[in-house]
Amino acid sequence: MSTQPDPDKKLRPARTSATRQKLFEASMVLIGERGASEVTVDEIAAAAGVSKGTVYYNFGSKSDLIAELLRHGVDILLARLLSVPQTDAQGGAQDPLDVMRDVIAQAMDFMSEYPSFARLWVSENWRTPSVWQDTFAELRSILLDVIDANVQRVAATYPVDPSVSRGSLVTAIFGACFVVGLDRQTYHPERSRDQSVAAIMAIMRGYVQKEPSHQG
Structure with missing residues (x-):
């Protein structure tokens, strides 16, 4: 098994920081309209201009995403x-x-x-x-x-x-x-x-x- 560091993992913190700001801005609009419980990850991702997979990769579940936001x-x-x-x-x-x-x-x-x-x-x-x-x-x-x-x-x-x-x-x-x-x-x-x-x-x-x- 390779012990070389995963280059993607090195990039993740910076990518997460930029993604977090996009998601924060988008989610605040959506949550303000309908409340946190009514907003889906798909909607937040679409409004932020990122993929749903990116959200889950960086943050995990919806509850984890809201916690990070x-x-x-x-x-x-x-x-x-x-x-x-x-x-x-x-x-x-x-x-x-x-x-x-x-x-x-x-x-x-x-x-x-x-x-x-x-x-x-x-x-x-x-x-x-x-x-x-x-x-x-x-x-x-x-x-x-x-x-x-x-x-x-x-x-x-x-x-x-x-x-x-x-x-x-x-x-x-x-x-x-x-x-x-x-x-x-x-x-x-x-x-x-x-x-x-x-x-x-x-x-x-x-x-x-x-x-x-x-x-x-």
């Missing part, structure tokens, strides 16, 4: 959240509340670009049981960690309300990004992105306590 969507979102600079042009630290505002703004832009991803996330994330429950748990943890890191920076800079559970606060901001972003796309397109960001930031600003006033 969820990961791909979170990769896009995560890259945008992490692109927000923590320092200014002079190298000084940015106000962590401004950083949090910009992180939320990046999330709103992602929801605007991929509203079907937000719908899939909201509709399937809390479904019990869910085929993708483990995938959602893993991806949710990754995104929560980004928000939590920013909340910690705020708490290190400002006096904050000690009665507020930081974990609950992080979850509130995370959930609000999806729900407010999706609500804006579905029901209130007249609301601006900045209005949505300000509404979610109200949660964050409620955590920050004003410095006590000193009376002479």
Whole structure:
């Protein structure tokens, strides 16, 4: 038996990366129209301009395909959240509340670009049981960690309300990004992105306590 490496296997990761983006774009349109359960692999493959065999070769089953597309969507979102600079042009630290505002703004832009991803996330994330429950748990943890890191920076800079559970606060901001972003796309397109960001930031600003006033 030959022990030479299969050249096709060497090419697979790069090919998968390019294919994944095509499938992600196509599937978000189809899933947005009918929901994940009603869309077939044949339809996703055709819309993406790839063969059904390519889909199965790279991803396996339909459930595996959806799981990988969820990961791909979170990769896009995560890259945008992490692109927000923590320092200014002079190298000084940015106000962590401004950083949090910009992180939320990046999330709103992602929801605007991929509203079907937000719908899939909201509709399937809390479904019990869910085929993708483990995938959602893993991806949710990754995104929560980004928000939590920013909340910690705020708490290190400002006096904050000690009665507020930081974990609950992080979850509130995370959930609000999806729900407010999706609500804006579905029901209130007249609301601006900045209005949505300000509404979610109200949660964050409620955590920050004003410095006590000193009376002479």
